[in-house]
Amino acid sequence: MTDVVALLREALGERVDTSDPAVDAARADKSGHRAAGRPLAVVHAASVADVQTTMRIATATGTPVVTRGAGTGLAGGANTGAGEIALSVRGMDRVLEVRPDDLLAVVEPGILNADLGRTLAPYGLWWAPDPASREISTVGGNIATGAGGLLCAKYGVVRDAVLALDVVLADGRLISTGHRSVKGVTGYDLTALMIGSEGTLGVVVGATLKLRRLVPGETRTLTALFPDVRTAAAGAAAVTAAGIQPSIMELMDAVSLTAAHALLGLAPPTPGATQLTVQTDGAAAAHEQTEIADILVASGGAVRLAADDAEAAQLWAVRRAMHPAMETLGTALIEDVSVPRSALPAMFDEIARIEAAYGLTIPTVCHAGDGNLHPNFIFEGDEVPAEVWRAADDLFRAAIALGGTLTGEHGIGVLKSRWLADELGEDQWSLQRGIKSVFDPAGILNPGKVFSPQP
C-alpha cells in the first residue's frame, strides 16, 4: 500500500497529505458515522489534471477512491476508510464564468453553495438549489447527492438546475456531458445520471449551472401555531392543494419547537404545539401571504404575520436552531424520508405510531412545501442502537408505502444502502449495479457505498 502513496507523492508532491488530522477528518461526515480504519492519504486536488493523475494511479494500482468536498454529508457517502484514497476537490473552488445573458455559470466543484450565491448576487442572479447547509457545503456535494433544500417546491431540484458536467472517469479520462443550451437531447442524459450518484460513477470536476434571475420584490414571513402535528401537516397540505406556492414552508413538531425555544431562551411554547413557518416571495408575496394566512386559520392555526424583515429573521431563527437544539437532546440520527404532499398527515401518523411502538422520541422537522421530512432519532452514545435502526426501517417502509422515498435529499451513502433494494426492487437495483459497472469496471469508485448490503 505504501507504493500507492509513493506514486501519488511522486506525481502530486505536497498535495498528498498523510497527516493525522487530514486523514482522520476524511473518515467522517456530518452524519455521526465514521469509516472503520484510516485512509491511505488525502489528495488535495487543485486542478482537473490532479484529479486525472490520481485516478490513473488508482486504476493502475486497483486502489479505491472516495471523492470529498466539505464533508457535510448526512449519509456517510464520502467517509473514507482503510486502503482508500480520499480525493478532496474542496480546493477547486473557482467560478470560471458567469453569463447573465445565457443565465449560466461554470464553476469548479469545491465552491461553497453560499459563496457561489455571493458571487452571483451582484449580477442579479442565483442558483436555486439551496440546502440548509449552504454556508458549509459545496456545489459539488450538492450535485453528488442531489441535495436540494428548502426552495425545491417552487424553484426545482438539483436535476433541474445543471446543464452540463465535466467528469473524470475511473481511469482518468475526462468527459463532458450536456451542453450550454437550454435544450438538448443528444443520446442519454448522463448529466442527470451523475446527479445524485454519490461518487460512484466518476469525479465531477466542473459544472455548468442553470441560473435564475433574483426574484424581484421583498419576501413575507408568517408563522402558524397548531395544537398538534397532524393538524399542522393538514394545514400545510391545504396550502398546496389550494394552488398557492410559498417559496418556503417549514414545519417543526412539538419536541423540536420546545427544544429550539429552550436553546434560544424563548418562553416555552404551548405543550404539544407545532409550528409552520412560511415565506412568500415575488411580486405577489403580500397577497399570497394573506391567502395562506386565511387557509391556515381555517385549518386551526394561530397565525402571526411578521411586520418587517427583522421580525421575520426572529421567526426564522427558531427554525434555524433546529439542529443545535437536537444536540441538546442527545445524539441524533437525522433521517430524510419524502412523501407526496397530501400524505404528510398520514406520514406524521406513522411517526407517532413508530414512536409509541419503539419507545423512542423522534422530533421531526419537515420541508412541508415539498413533503420532505427529517425525523431525528434521538439516542445516547455514539453508536446507533439496533432498536433505532429497526424503527428507521419501519419509517422507510412507511414512506415508500405512501408513494415516497427513503431519501429526499441526503442520499444513500453507507447508512441507507441496506434499504435501497427495498425501494428500487431487485430488477432495478440490478440495472443500477450494471450502470455502475459500465463506468467503474474495477469497482474503485466509492466502493461499498449506495449498493452495499449493510452499513
Add this chain to the structure above:
Amino acid sequence: MTDVVALLREALGERVDTSDPAVDAARADKSGHRAAGRPLAVVHAASVADVQTTMRIATATGTPVVTRGAGTGLAGGANTGAGEIALSVRGMDRVLEVRPDDLLAVVEPGILNADLGRTLAPYGLWWAPDPASREISTVGGNIATGAGGLLCAKYGVVRDAVLALDVVLADGRLISTGHRSVKGVTGYDLTALMIGSEGTLGVVVGATLKLRRLVPGETRTLTALFPDVRTAAAGAAAVTAAGIQPSIMELMDAVSLTAAHALLGLAPPTPGATQLTVQTDGAAAAHEQTEIADILVASGGAVRLAADDAEAAQLWAVRRAMHPAMETLGTALIEDVSVPRSALPAMFDEIARIEAAYGLTIPTVCHAGDGNLHPNFIFEGDEVPAEVWRAADDLFRAAIALGGTLTGEHGIGVLKSRWLADELGEDQWSLQRGIKSVFDPAGILNPGKVFSPQP
C-alpha cells in the same frame, strides 16, 4: 419469421395487425424518412400486460421491437423495418389519476399531449412540455424524445416535468422508476435516463407527471419586424440578457415569413424582413410586454402590440403556418440545432455562410427564447441529396462549436446517429453504448437507432 407472428397472434389475438396499411404506416414518421423493408407486424397494445407479452416473445425469438406512439417523430426514431415488430402504445391513452393536491397525474403513454391538456384544464392544471405538435403527438413520444416545445425557457424541459415512469424491460419485466414525491435521490436517476432514450432502453407504459397550476391572468402578444435576421436574433438575445422571461419568443426568417404570408394570402412582407413574435403571461404580462417592446425598438425592430386575443391569434397564425408554408417550397429536411441564447446571432451567421457555400435555401424558424433553431433544408424529390447532408453536417458542427447541440428536441433517431459521436466524443459514446447493453443485452430494442453509424 412467421413463427414470431404466430406466437404473437396466439398470445394477443386481434391486437396483432399484419394488414398492409398498418404495416406500411409503421415504416415512417413525420421526418420524410421511411424504413427499408416492411415490419413483421404491428402490435396494438392495450395494456401493460400486452407490452410484457410482446417483449417476452421478442426476447425468446430474438426479434427487434420498435415502440411507436402517434408516429410524429422528426428523426426516424420510431420507423420500423424488415424483421421488426412495431409495438404501438397509441391505444394506451388513459389518464389513470389526477391529483391537484400533489400536482401530479398518472397517465398511459399513448395519450395525445393536447388531450392531456384538455383533461387537466378543468382542474386548473397543465403539463408544461408543450410541443408544437401537441394536437397529434403523444405524451409517451414527448418523453421518449425529450421533445419540449415553445415554452421551455420559462417552464422547463421534459426532464423537469416527469416524476416517475413505469417501464417494461427488453425481457418483459416491469420496473417503476422515481416516486410520487417532489424530492427523491434513491440511487441513479433512471427516470431522467429514460427521457430522450428513444425506445432503446425499455418501453414506457406509464408516467407520473409533475403538473403546474394554470398561469393566472391573460397573455399578451407582440410582433417586431427587423430588417434582417441577425438584427432580430440580437434583439431576442437582448430580451434574455435584460432579464425578462417571455413565455414564448419565436423568430421567423425572411424566407419563412414570406412563404407563410403567401400561404395565408397576406400582403408580402418587406424583402429581407425577419419577425419576432413574443408572448408574455402571468400577473406581469402587460408590464413585461412593454419592457420587451422597448428593448426590441432599441434593437431596431418595428413593434406591433396585439390589442386583443383576436389580433394575437392572427399574429400567431403566421407562425403556425410555418410548416405548411415550407411544403410549398419543396421537400424540407427539418433540422433542430440548439445554442446558448447569446450565440443566436452567430448561429444565424453560420446558416447564411452555409447557404452561400452550398447554394441552398435554408429557411429557419427559431424558438428564440431558448436558442433552439429549426433550419429547413429545402430540396426537390424524396431523397435527401448528399449535398444537403454535407450542409447539415456543417450546420451541426457549427452549433456544437458554439456550445450547443445537434438536436434540441427532436432526438437522434436514425437521421442524426452518424453525428452522435462527434458531439459526445468517443469516450462518452462508448459509455452510452455500455448503458444500452445493460438494459438490452440482446440488442432487440430499436436496434440501429441513436447509436448506428449511418442512416
